[in-house]
Amino acid sequence: MRGLFAVVLLVGLGLAGFAVHMAQGYVQKYQTALALERQSKVTPIELTEIYVATQALDYGDKLMPEMVKLVKWPKESLPSGWYADANILFKNNNLTPRHILRPMVQGEPILQAKITKPGEDAGLTSRLEKGMRAFAIRVDVASGVSGFLRPGDQVDIYWTGSVDRLSEDGETSFTKLIQTGIKLIAVDQKAKLEGVNGNVARTVTVSVKPEQVAALAQAQNSGKLSLALVGAKDDTIAESIEVDQNKLLGIERKEKKVVQAKESAKVCTIRTRRGAEVVAIPIPCSN
Structure with missing residues (x-):
């Protein structure tokens, strides 16, 4: 069992x-x-090979073949001005190399807007946009924001000076905001970020329109210019600002009293003839 x-x-x-x-x-x-x-x-993602940086690239560096490599990039999100052909990126076996116009980090695509044409130097002219001009402004430790200015920053420009005002007696000294959101493209002789931090500049170069050049030249020759650094994420537009000594100290200007001259006393006369001579004799005026 x-x-x-x-x-x-x-x-x-x-x-x-x-x-x-x-x-x-x-x-x-x-x-x-x-x-x-x-x-x-699942829909397959279409990829395209483009050139990206294999290392950090700084403004002014020569672009060499060992600094880039081909990587697969989603075709739908390709940036404008990308390169995929080495014969185009490095023409004539790179005998006339391109230069870096904008700093790039490792893995960032090589774009047309970030490099020069073959053989073109990354000078100051390459940083000027169409219709803009470079203008140098004299600064010191006070007017130049104590050496914290760097290429690519934006500043507001103030003018301080004295002018004769017809409506007031004598000269009036005041400070006025004359330009806003002006872009710096160079500090002293340096147009790249490296080596600029902490240095007290003697001149800064700004990118402005031709009519702004005339205004800044006149302002620099007739008074003192001071710069105010604008925050990187600040997109506000400064309003018109003007401050004189009376406004700074809170002094109210007294209005002048205009005293009208009294009407001169009327003189009444009578004329009489004395022979061939006519004589005017004053007499009291009657109403």
């Missing part, structure tokens, strides 16, 4: 193991089929 029970138990265990094995195989096949179905529904 016990032998029969053992046989039945072994047969049951075998059937249970076989059932588990079959169930695992079925589940695995189902999961594989489900994964294949999901994969078939």
Whole structure:
């Protein structure tokens, strides 16, 4: 009796193991089929090879072949002005190399707006946009924001001087905001960020329109210019500002009283003839 029970138990265990094995195989096949179905529904991303920087590139650096490499980039998000052909990026085997116009980090795409044409130097003229001019402003430790100015910063420009005002007596000294949001393109003789921090500049070069050049030249020759650094994320436009000594100290200007001259007393006369001579004789006037 016990032998029969053992046989039945072994047969049951075998059937249970076989059932588990079959169930695992079925589940695995189902999961594989489900994964294949999901994969078939995903739209493949189309990629294009473009050149990116293999290292950090600074303003003025020569662009060499070892500084770039081809990587796959999603075609739908390609930036404007990308390069994929080495013969175009490095013309004539790079005998006339391009130069870096804007600092780039490792992995950043090489774009047309960030490099010069073959053989073109990354001088100051390459940083001027169409219709803009470079103008130098004399500064010192006070007017130049204590050496914290860097190329690419934006500043507001204030003029301090004295002028004759016809409506007031004598000269009036005041400070006025004359230009806002002016872009710096060079500090002293440096147009790159490296080595500029902390140095007290003697001149800064700004990018302005031709009519602004005339205004700044006149202002610099007739008074003193001071710069105020604008925050990197500040997009507000400064309003017209003018402060003189009276406004600074809170002194109210007294209005002048205009005293009209009294009408001169009337003089009445009578004329009489004395021989050939006519004589005017004053007499009291009557109303």
